[in-house]
Amino acid sequence: MTHRLPRGxxxxxxxxxxxxxxxxxSSPPATTAxxxxxxxxxxxxxxxxxxxxxxxxxxxxxGEVVGGSxxxxxxxxxxxxxxxxxxxxxxxxxxxxxxAAINESGQVIGGSLTARPARSHGFIWQxxxxxxxxxxxxxxxxPRAINDxxxxxxxxxxxxxxIHPFLWQxxxxxxxxxxxxxxxxxLAINAKGQVVGQSKTASGRIHGFLWxxxxxxxxxxxxxxxxxxxxxAINDxxxxxxTSFTAVVTQTGQxxxxFLWxxxxxxxxxxxxxxYxxxxxxxxxxxxxxxxSSLATSGKRHPVVWRNGKIxxxxxxxxxxxxxxAINDxxxxxxxxxxxxxxxVHAFVWQGGKLxxxxxxxxAESDPxxxxxxxxxxxxxxxxxxxxxAVMWTLRPIRSNG
Numbered sequence: 001m002t003h004r005l006p007r008g009x010x011x012x013x014x015x016x017x018x019x020x021x022x023x024x025x026s027s028p029p030a031t032t033a034x035x036x037x038x039x040x041x042x043x044x045x046x047x048x049x050x051x052x053x054x055x056x057x058x059x060x061x062x063g064e065v066v067g068g069s070x071x072x073x074x075x076x077x078x079x080x081x082x083x084x085x086x087x088x089x090x091x092x093x094x095x096x097x098x099x100a101a102i103n104e105s106g107q108v109i110g111g112s113l114t115a116r117p118a119r120s121h122g123f124i125w126q127x128x129x130x131x132x133x134x135x136x137x138x139x140x141x142x143p144r145a146i147n148d149x150x151x152x153x154x155x156x157x158x159x160x161x162x163i164h165p166f167l168w169q170x171x172x173x174x175x176x177x178x179x180x181x182x183x184x185x186x187l188a189i190n191a192k193g194q195v196v197g198q199s200k201t202a203s204g205r206i207h208g209f210l211w212x213x214x215x216x217x218x219x220x221x222x223x224x225x226x227x228x229x230x231x232x233a234i235n236d237x238x239x240x241x242x243t244s245f246t247a248v249v250t251q252t253g254q255x256x257x258x259f260l261w262x263x264x265x266x267x268x269x270x271x272x273x274x275x276y277x278x279x280x281x282x283x284x285x286x287x288x289x290x291x292x293s294s295l296a297t298s299g300k301r302h303p304v305v306w307r308n309g310k311i312x313x314x315x316x317x318x319x320x321x322x323x324x325x326a327i328n329d330x331x332x333x334x335x336x337x338x339x340x341x342x343x344x345v346h347a348f349v350w351q352g353g354k355l356x357x358x359x360x361x362x363x364a365e366s367d368p369x370x371x372x373x374x375x376x377x378x379x380x381x382x383x384x385x386x387x388x389x390a391v392m393w394t395l396r397p398i399r400s401n402g
Contacts, residue, residue: 037397039349039358041366041381044081044390047088048072054079054086056378056390057110058101058370065378066108067369067390068098078110078125081390089125092132094118099125101146109143109152122154124168133168136175141166144197145188153186153195165197165211176211179218186211188233196231196240206230208242210261219261221245222268228254231261233284238262241269241281241290256280258292258306269306272313273297279304283326291324291333303335303350314350317357321345326371334368334377347379347393358393366391 044065046054052070059065065081071088078089078099091097094113102108108125114132122133122143135141138157146152152168158175165176165186178184181200189195195211201218208219208231221229222244231242244266245256258269258281271279272294279294290306296313303314303324314333316322318340325335336345339357344365347358360366363382371377375395380388 037395039356039377039393040396041359041361042392042394043361043381043383044378044392045086046070046389047077047079047086051387053388054390055380055388056081056369056392057099059372059376059378059392060102060104060106061372061374062104062106063372063374063376064102064106065390065392066099066102066110067378068110069390078108078112079390080108080125090130092121092123092130097123097130100143103146103148103150105148105150107146107150109146111142122152122156122168124150124152131171134173136164136166136173138162141173143168144186147189147191147193149191149193151189151193153189153197155185155197165195165199167193167195167211177216179207179209179216184209187231190234190238191236192238194234194238196234196242198230198242208240208244208261210234210240220266222257222259222266226256229256229259229266232282235284235286235288237286237288239284239288241284241292243280243292244268258290258294260284260288260290260306270311271295272302272304272311280323281306282324285327285331286329287331289327289331291327291335293323303333303337303348305333305350315355317346317348317355322348324350325368328371328373330373332371332375334371336367347377347381349377349393361389361391363387368393 046052047069048071054069056065056067069079076096078097080087092112093115097112099108099110120140122141123130136156137159141156143152143154156166162182165184167174179199180202184199186195186197206228208229210217226244227247229244231240234240240261243256244259245254248255255278258279260267281292284290293301294304300320303322317337319338322337327333333350347366347368361381362384366381368379377393381391
């Protein structure tokens with residue numbers, strides 16, 4: 001399993017906010033019927049008083065949760081939550097820290113400020129000890145993902161002031177290079193150590209890349225109309241997903257199409273409506289199912305899943321916006337959507353052909369970060385007082401009174 005920086009994850013001192021070509025539509029894939037159950041939300045608390053905030057960034061298969069929380073003295077610290085208890089992971093000597101991901105061995109990555117002069121450095125935490133990942137010679141580094149072998153990827157400043165993707169393992173940080181430009185980011189790594197991300201080329205464009213066996217490959221774009229691309233996720237089969245962008249820029253940013261790259265070829269995954277040809281891919285599971293979003297013919301952005309060469313609209317909670325965030329190997333999809341009666345997003349889960357509003361802690365908003373294979377979802381929920389809290393949603397059986 002790849003553990004990568006999720007949507008809404010915290011780093012350093014701030015909250016930082018897919019198997020053959022397809023274009024046809026289908027009904028959303030069905031899953032096996034289960035006994036009646038409902039999702040419950042639980043606040044995971046904070047490292048400080050009730051007025052502080054917290055957010056959960058990631059969860060592993062053991063139900064261990066990491067993220068960031070305010071403390072009693074006004075700082076923000078990385079936390080590990082397990083067995084109902086939130087533990088402060090500390091810092092690298094500076095004021096603030098935040099955890100981004102955790103693997104199955106309980107190794108945690110994130111970012112922290114160092115002691116004076118305060119710099120933002122990546123860290124790995126395990127067995128009660130936080131270790132500075134260092135840099136590629138520059139002032140800062142940022143980890144993005146960790147696999148179960150303890151290999152960490154991200155980006156770091158170099159001595160010359162450029163930003164390069166790195167691979168850290170066994171105490172050593174390796175510069176993965178770029179596609180010819182001065183900028184690059186490693187965004188995900190699979191169990192085999194294959195790395196994907198994006199890099200500036202010698203011509204000044206941004207292209208997705210695959211790094212393996214010491215070599216970086218330019219994944220290109222979907223054609224002459226597409227100027228840039230970004231690879232954001234890879235499964236253990238080596239299938240890569242991301243977005244290929246056109247030169248068209250609208251109020252919502254640069255427009256693009258979701259792509260799947262495999263066996264040396266990039267394929268267009270298609271969109272929901274030809275009148276609004278825009279979409280993106282954000283995650284892929286072990287089976288090659290891909291999730292993201294697409295503009296529908298109505299002009300609204302909807303969460304979608306691509307499966308067996310077909311795109312399926314997962315619907316919405318009634319509002320004008322929605323997108324998927326992640327998919328697990330069981331085909332459960334999480335994301336955000338605006339309800340018909342509100343202006344803020346709510347977390348949702350899609351399973352068995354049904355989109356379910358996961359609700360909040362009484363406030364206006366909720367936002368999921370990650371899902372495991374055991375019916376556990378983590379993220380952020382707001383309280384009636386407007387405070388953000390790290391939360392876990394759990395699928396529980398409905399008990400009969402009979």
